[in-house]
Amino acid sequence: xxxxxxxxxDDHHHGPAKGFSRWxxxxxxxxxxxxxxxxxxxxxxxxxxxxxxxxxxxxxPGSQIVSPEFYNQMVTNHGLIMVFGVxxxxxxxxxxxxxxxxxxxxxxxxxxxxxxxxxxxxxxxxILLSTFFMEGGAPNFGWTFYAxxxxxxxxxxxxxxxxxxxxxxxxxIMGSINIITTILNMRAPGMTLMKMPLFxxxxxxxxxxxxxxxxxxxxxxxxxxxxxxxxxSFFKAGGGGDPVLFQHIFWFFGHPEVYIMIxxxxxxxxxxxxxxxxxxxxxxxxxxxxxxxxxxxSFVVWAHHMFTVGMxxxxxxxxxxxxxxxxxxxxVKVFNWLSTMFKGSLTFETPMLFAIAFVALFTxxxxxGIMLAIAPADFQYHDTYFVVAHxxxxxxxxxxxxxxxxxxxxxxxxxxxxxxxxxxxxxFWMSFISVNLTxxxxxxxxxxxxxxxxxxxxxxxxxxxxxxxxxxxxxxISQLLFLFIVLKCIYNGKAATTEVWEGxxxxxxxWTVDSPAPYHTFSSxxxxxxxxxxx
Amino acid sequence: MFRAIKFTLxxxxxxxxxxxxxxxxxLNMSPGATQLSQEIFGLxxxxxxxxxxxxxxxxxxxxxxxxxxxxxxxxxxxxxDDSTALEITWTVLFALILIVLAVPATSVMIKAYDNEEGxxxxxxxxxxxxxxYEYIEDxxxxxxxxxxxxxxxxxxxxxxxxYLLEVDEPLVIPTNxxxxxxxxxxxxxxxxWVPDFAIKQDAIPGFVNTGWTxxxxxxxxxxxxxxxxxxxxxxxxxxxKAVSPEEYSTFINDKKxxxxxxxxxxxxxxxxxxxxxxxxxxxxxxxxxxxxxxxxGIPPVFPxxxxxxxxxxxxxxxxxxxxxxVQGAAMASYAEQLTEVEIAAxxxxxxxxxxxxxxxxxxxxxxxxxxxxxxxxx
Numbered sequence: 001x002x003x004x005x006x007x008x009x010d011d012h013h014h015g016p017a018k019g020f021s022r023w024x025x026x027x028x029x030x031x032x033x034x035x036x037x038x039x040x041x042x043x044x045x046x047x048x049x050x051x052x053x054x055x056x057x058x059x060x061p062g063s064q065i066v067s068p069e070f071y072n073q074m075v076t077n078h079g080l081i082m083v084f085g086v087x088x089x090x091x092x093x094x095x096x097x098x099x100x101x102x103x104x105x106x107x108x109x110x111x112x113x114x115x116x117x118x119x120x121x122x123x124x125x126x127i128l129l130s131t132f133f134m135e136g137g138a139p140n141f142g143w144t145f146y147a148x149x150x151x152x153x154x155x156x157x158x159x160x161x162x163x164x165x166x167x168x169x170x171x172x173i174m175g176s177i178n179i180i181t182t183i184l185n186m187r188a189p190g191m192t193l194m195k196m197p198l199f200x201x202x203x204x205x206x207x208x209x210x211x212x213x214x215x216x217x218x219x220x221x222x223x224x225x226x227x228x229x230x231x232x233s234f235f236k237a238g239g240g241g242d243p244v245l246f247q248h249i250f251w252f253f254g255h256p257e258v259y260i261m262i263x264x265x266x267x268x269x270x271x272x273x274x275x276x277x278x279x280x281x282x283x284x285x286x287x288x289x290x291x292x293x294x295x296x297x298s299f300v301v302w303a304h305h306m307f308t309v310g311m312x313x314x315x316x317x318x319x320x321x322x323x324x325x326x327x328x329x330x331x332v333k334v335f336n337w338l339s340t341m342f343k344g345s346l347t348f349e350t351p352m353l354f355a356i357a358f359v360a361l362f363t364x365x366x367x368x369g370i371m372l373a374i375a376p377a378d379f380q381y382h383d384t385y386f387v388v389a390h391x392x393x394x395x396x397x398x399x400x401x402x403x404x405x406x407x408x409x410x411x412x413x414x415x416x417x418x419x420x421x422x423x424x425x426x427x428f429w430m431s432f433i434s435v436n437l438t439x440x441x442x443x444x445x446x447x448x449x450x451x452x453x454x455x456x457x458x459x460x461x462x463x464x465x466x467x468x469x470x471x472x473x474x475x476x477i478s479q480l481l482f483l484f485i486v487l488k489c490i491y492n493g494k495a496a497t498t499e500v501w502e503g504x505x506x507x508x509x510x511w512t513v514d515s516p517a518p519y520h521t522f523s524s525x526x527x528x529x530x531x532x533x534x535x
Numbered sequence: 536m537f538r539a540i541k542f543t544l545x546x547x548x549x550x551x552x553x554x555x556x557x558x559x560x561x562l563n564m565s566p567g568a569t570q571l572s573q574e575i576f577g578l579x580x581x582x583x584x585x586x587x588x589x590x591x592x593x594x595x596x597x598x599x600x601x602x603x604x605x606x607x608x609x610x611x612x613x614x615x616d617d618s619t620a621l622e623i624t625w626t627v628l629f630a631l632i633l634i635v636l637a638v639p640a641t642s643v644m645i646k647a648y649d650n651e652e653g654x655x656x657x658x659x660x661x662x663x664x665x666x667x668y669e670y671i672e673d674x675x676x677x678x679x680x681x682x683x684x685x686x687x688x689x690x691x692x693x694x695x696x697x698y699l700l701e702v703d704e705p706l707v708i709p710t711n712x713x714x715x716x717x718x719x720x721x722x723x724x725x726x727x728w729v730p731d732f733a734i735k736q737d738a739i740p741g742f743v744n745t746g747w748t749x750x751x752x753x754x755x756x757x758x759x760x761x762x763x764x765x766x767x768x769x770x771x772x773x774x775x776k777a778v779s780p781e782e783y784s785t786f787i788n789d790k791k792x793x794x795x796x797x798x799x800x801x802x803x804x805x806x807x808x809x810x811x812x813x814x815x816x817x818x819x820x821x822x823x824x825x826x827x828x829x830x831x832g833i834p835p836v837f838p839x840x841x842x843x844x845x846x847x848x849x850x851x852x853x854x855x856x857x858x859x860x861v862q863g864a865a866m867a868s869y870a871e872q873l874t875e876v877e878i879a880a881x882x883x884x885x886x887x888x889x890x891x892x893x894x895x896x897x898x899x900x901x902x903x904x905x906x907x908x909x910x911x912x913x
Contacts, residue, residue, distance in 0.1 A: 061699075062689065136835065140765075148723050152863065237741025237742075241741075242741070284616065310742060320644070321637060328633070339618075344612045345604065345607070367590050377578050377640070380730060382726075383735075384761065444561065448565075451760070453763045454759075456769050
């Protein structure tokens, strides 16, 4: 009898179910990770298409292809989709795939919650995108949705927007709870906190940031909802409310949010640089402390987004100093990456190229960040293209490049097949050139005085804007090549080895399991002894 | 890979050569026209050079490492992973650089935040999508609208130098005088930015922010709204004309005189055609943005005026809407913004135009009625 039960058992638990229900009901961290990643890739193309509309409109001075009203909808939804629909879910996708494998766990701690936190995301974005087909059009008040433009003066679809933000927030909070629980409870024996891989560390801290600030965002949109439908006056000056309060609440969420979008990138880049330098990461503990201090500082710098709202001078100075402090841990990270490569044995496969470009271009974004931190100078920079250049430098060649690097780095482990290295390099060089062509001239037009979020501009900005648009179209096309490379890898790639990258098996548990990684990875925890460099 | 870098550089060079780039001034911030703006410019350049130096140092070090330590046959990578001394050194170095930057930044900040009253105080109010200027001491004021024609914006006419940076009536200030701006808004948040003065202050409903300037030389200074304020955010420029104090007092006296003349106009007898003429001009300037050229609006946000019940048959409500605006909708009050004559004329125009006179009652409104409305309200 027991023999019968055993064989029955064997039949069931080895491999996923078939068809759509596999994806709908799955509680497997790899399936859910893949869904997060595909979802964010789809959203990347939707948000990217919106960016293309923006750049087509700005190709030349004068009204080109869309009305100013629709232009604002494009600007708003491009921002919302790229932040909440691309960068964040993509990092959660990597967390799902890699955290259990990196800590030697069989799966995430809360698999059903994991399923739910993914599946409500398409619902949230379905709601957001459906507003394009409604009377009054989609949200048009910028991704920062400042009241009262987003309350008293908003299109009626703002209510759908609020609902959608609530769902995104719920998804992020559930995802974070899961990640923290997994990391705290399911590490392989002997993996103390200070022996965790840096990607795990960066997500551990990011998850706490998410849990801390997502409820604040939910509070902000709920107050908007009350102002719009329940007659309250949180942000209505006419009713005794305070429009600046909105900005304080928003940026108390918003500044940690921008680090939520970059901290996991730090983890990814650290792994890639050590692998392709064939040398352990330099200053592991200072890397961890740097991430932690950036996260802590992110709670006390929010009003540097608001230097022009008329704060008292004490406020201006406080937020200027605290913001400048962030340069210290960030600089430590950059120097540590350089020191990791120093005296290494470097090779330049596609993941490494993207990681190197990340370090170089993120540094440029960081340095323009120091300029923006200087409050009196910010009077001239604020809300110009200089700011647009700054945050795109940290988010595109920053966060997005780290995601592309991570995809090339781990896709052989996921699929068991190698991507086409030549095409990968072509993709990198196309992206690298076009990303700079797109975002570097924005510094110039910003300093010369071009405000952001305008559908048309004065004549002196014309030349650079045309160059920016050409760069943006090239960058857009380059990412279609990425889709092709991924599909070619899945369907037609050469078999990958277990180790995938030379020497990688010493650098993490994920490189000790088969390629592709089995559907259930570790049924018994691996031993820390199997990693030579983990001492 | 190095061939690829060379290719990139030559491509960039080719691109740069082929596009005709205007003055190199277009690459940087303008030093501006006041002492404060020049100090802020100096601060900007200091921080920029420090950042540029750090950036170049980091990128050169990186290029060196990438070249020198590329994988070679028979060369083993080092395996060090820590150096406390080194890490402390660069942490302290970063802190020192930041202190060097913070000192001048703090002193400029304190100068910019000088809140003392001006010799002249001007109240600036942001409206969707125009600026209102009121000279507080002299009790005169006006609205300043974009004057770039729709034809230019729609590429039907050639654009000129001040495309989108020109207004029907610039703000006039005297030179060699401390001018303080009190900045607020009437609907959503706007931001009043004149780069040459280094003033960028958000105009927030319910708040009054301040900024000040002291211009030495006469000149014309242009800026734009820098806070997303709705669909025509890109179309509310700022033009400030600094003139000699003598010219300034002539300007103020003319404004006061015009105010008196305007009041007299409400007593005059008006013909429908006179009102229609003024009304059409007023409509083109103030109403087309939302209600469109043919009066059909963009429903549901901006209702059509053609065949509207109010426009055709309800004169009292029509006046009320112009005077009070519509709560919870985009329609603002024009009581402050337009003269009695203009309000009467534009109401008359909309009641007569587009076939409304034929289908509706076609009643005209004379300026006296608007004046009476105002008087009765008091």
